[in-house]
Amino acid sequence: MDSSLGADSARQVLPQKDSFVRNAWYCAGWDYDFSQAKGAVVARKIAGERLVLYRKPDGGVVAMEDRCPHRHAAMSLGRKEGDSLRCMYHGLKFGPDGRCTEIPGQAAIPDRVAIRVFPVVERDNWIWVWMGAPDKADPELIPFSIGYRDPGWNMRTSHIHVETNHRLEIANLMDLSHLAWAHHGSFGGTDAYVHAPIEHRLGERGVTSEFWLRSVPPPVFAQHLFPPEMLFDLHFDVRFSVPCNFMLHFEVFAAGAGKEGPSDGQLLLDTWTCQAVTPRDSDSVDYYYSWGPSRATDSPGMTDMLHEANERAFHEDKVVLEAQYRNIREKPDAPFVGIKHDAGPSKMLRILDRLLAEEAAAAAAV
């Protein structure tokens, strides 16, 4: 029996409110959000935690809880002083390690006066924050991506906020058959997505998925560029990782004659789209994303066209996902009907659930 066809309900797909894998790198945004400017003291909410992030004079980024331990004023209303951050309610000052270094009006500073800090790594123009145990913060776990300053690629970047649970974003991204429907006015233009034989490879913390669409029309957003009869081979190579990072190497070839393996058509466009979905909390996500062609296959106007198509498509998803989530919240016990295409989402959600269970077991064992 194909379990993907079984009935379950939203409570099973969205099992635990405010449940997030802690030992993972969460994208906090693009590097340009964390400048050396005086005012660049940035508030973020990640996996249910309010954080403040700021860049030190040495260029490093600090992430700490956005809460002064005194009376819980927002540190994001604070003032940078060297590599420290001062709360601007009553003036308590904290070093980049979170230790309090000054309490105005008193000499003694008890050791326990400190703010929790979180490991931060800056890579490929993204700021990554580790939300779990600091000693487990292994930079090797940061997913591969192409930054917008990579000289080999002409990326454009963006950001959108979506009011949905990140697990529904996983389900969205792990089943690209929705490109035929939700994106019929942008990425779509063929129902080949529905029938593509997808190969999923499971890893410890993610899934890779690869498939070809052969001899298909171009996506709707590019159809005006080609004669109606012109066909293409499209190659999708997805690297998906926790919490919800979607890195897609997408290549366009002139339609070849082969039906197996790599296209024997000419490579026309070689692109990467890098997408990091960060849950703010159970009900919303910050979605940081980029798309762009290799410098070798770029042409004037191409990068901007891809960017505009991306912007349209991400808003199409936002509308669908927010209405879906509203429906699910209103009737959390209404059954879900499974279909064959749930296989991809199920694989990734099972990995997430395994990691959550491992963290829960480890917490219980302490």
Add this chain to the structure above:
Amino acid sequence: MDSSLGADSARQVLPQKDSFVRNAWYCAGWDYDFSQAKGAVVARKIAGERLVLYRKPDGGVVAMEDRCPHRHAAMSLGRKEGDSLRCMYHGLKFGPDGRCTEIPGQAAIPDRVAIRVFPVVERDNWIWVWMGAPDKADPELIPFSIGYRDPGWNMRTSHIHVETNHRLEIANLMDLSHLAWAHHGSFGGTDAYVHAPIEHRLGERGVTSEFWLRSVPPPVFAQHLFPPEMLFDLHFDVRFSVPCNFMLHFEVFAAGAGKEGPSDGQLLLDTWTCQAVTPRDSDSVDYYYSWGPSRATDSPGMTDMLHEANERAFHEDKVVLEAQYRNIREKPDAPFVGIKHDAGPSKMLRILDRLLAEEAAAAAAV
């Protein structure tokens, strides 16, 4: 003892949250909201249920739950395909009977993959949806009304959304003494409403109410048309039915000499106002309404004046009702003081309560 003078509380007048008579026709709006246009896939919330409605090529209107059974995407974001509706998230397609006819990517379609559909009847330019057991959907239960295309009447239509419980709308409409106060700047102009001897006749599913105001000044909105001393006889004939439909035959006569029975003055204006109040949920209603004179008694500008008076008065009610409901929600156990004029509201609310009890008993017996 007159029980209408007894003290009770909001919990008794608004006894059950999310409690609606299921076996009833609910107005879903004016026919023009459900056009043949591609984009006319209409979301509604009726009696706590989110519905999608659309018109088939044959003109019939389909109402189904606004929830794809797969992952609960909103069908109201879907696409009309002939007489079917396709979910535009993953492409599942449903016929007008709610049965799934296509699951992209798989051949088998389990029987249980279906969306609940609701009986629909279009009558007098209104779309009526039966929210209960389909086998009980008797079109004879649809209340009499005058549509805006009725050749005998020059109706104008409108719609307002009010954030209150529909039981408080019943109480509003079943006690027209409020015209003297809440509408002192529009429909009012006399306190005769307070003293009118009203005859209520109780039916299985509604109440009819009739009364005359004799030798009264015109309503405020029309006082500028007449010399100050001019008086009129006004006749009100109300047909009220569940859930909250108010159909009023309202006639204006020159003041006659009689004190009993029909006025012996000249009929100056013969009008109908048809009002259907549809609860979205426990906290808000959609209010569809019209007013207009008979073609025989109409005169240039008359229909528009009535419409403008209606618009003003419905906003007067909205302000009063929303503040009242806010007060009631904040202190649901604060006592109510009964007055004589509660008699009308009580009669209709008792009918509603009887129907609710009958449905609850029938459900318990299954």
Add this chain to the structure above:
Amino acid sequence: MDSSLGADSARQVLPQKDSFVRNAWYCAGWDYDFSQAKGAVVARKIAGERLVLYRKPDGGVVAMEDRCPHRHAAMSLGRKEGDSLRCMYHGLKFGPDGRCTEIPGQAAIPDRVAIRVFPVVERDNWIWVWMGAPDKADPELIPFSIGYRDPGWNMRTSHIHVETNHRLEIANLMDLSHLAWAHHGSFGGTDAYVHAPIEHRLGERGVTSEFWLRSVPPPVFAQHLFPPEMLFDLHFDVRFSVPCNFMLHFEVFAAGAGKEGPSDGQLLLDTWTCQAVTPRDSDSVDYYYSWGPSRATDSPGMTDMLHEANERAFHEDKVVLEAQYRNIREKPDAPFVGIKHDAGPSKMLRILDRLLAEEAAAAAAV
């Protein structure tokens, strides 16, 4: 051990939701909000109660619950009729003592048909409402203040709404060290606030606090008026009382030579700022305030400069307090770290807690 340094949590600082001292005068606003105009029927929410206030022809102000006892329509949508207020839903009329004097459509008016009224006193251009037992409403308990019509002072008045709990406003106002930080762009300009030796005197229902800052620069908002080296002695004399009234006599002297007692510099500016913080409910306050110099020490433009500085500073507080309260609501059990400057807030909060406990004990004894 200094208990102000102990750790506690928001639940201890904000112990009881919807807990207010009842036997206290609450400021309902400036006299000009309660004019003789027809439309001046004013809705207020004070200590969790919705009130309606209006001025009678004799000039007295009536405060009653904003709820008609019939079906809970808002009396603030009612109509002044002489010294009475008529509900404009079904016309019930109430005298200034809250007794119902007319029920349209019926002769009998049961005694129990009445609205609760609250004692009101108008003093120093403020309207004060007693929220507790009327027989305990002693006008002697109204705090001293300087009204804007006081001929000796040139006051300007204002109002702001802040979404925080009034106990956090108490904590704000009872620790003026925050002027150095939260108001570093307005009232600040020196960290002398942090080190001022403050003398607190505890009363039955409040605290007085006095301190001097000696030989300090002027506040930031006035620094442009003086040569950089010019210094001043500042005198603060605070009278704080329940629920959250802050009356400050603030004097500016040319810097004197003395280090103890009154300044021996010349008195340059003598001012009062009168501030009444009224909780709407547990989550928000109305803040009525004024500031102004004595007529003897005023100079052209001075009053307006003080007003503008006040406006800026109150918005600075609003931003800090609302972010703080959001943080506290999100994690009500997160610990607070105490610091030395909590001594002032603690003193006043303890008085409030004692009064709350006394009222609870009295209520339990009934």
